[in-house]
Amino acid sequence: MRAVVLATSIAFLLIGGQAFAADDQPLPPQNAKKLSEIIAKVEQRTDFRYVKEVGWDSDGYTVTYYTTDKAKVQITYDPVTGEPK
Numbered sequence: 001m002r003a004v005v006l007a008t009s010i011a012f013l014l015i016g017g018q019a020f021a022a023d024d025q026p027l028p029p030q031n032a033k034k035l036s037e038i039i040a041k042v043e044q045r046t047d048f049r050y051v052k053e054v055g056w057d058s059d060g061y062t063v064t065y066y067t068t069d070k071a072k073v074q075i076t077y078d079p080v081t082g083e084p085k
Contacts, residue, residue: 026058032079060085
């Protein structure tokens, strides 16, 4: 019985470890602006209505939002400067 519990525990750890290893997304640099600061800039834009989606990749933060006239806007922000690219 003990061997079954031990084998199950080891299998669980191995499976969990593989899930973490598969998540090799690039991280923002240490000196990156806080995402909340970038979103605050987006919210100050003319005719801003709401944020639809925020994504991250090595190019920076990509923010998709809609305006009051229902236009879809997508802007990529530099993570360090917080300015649009």
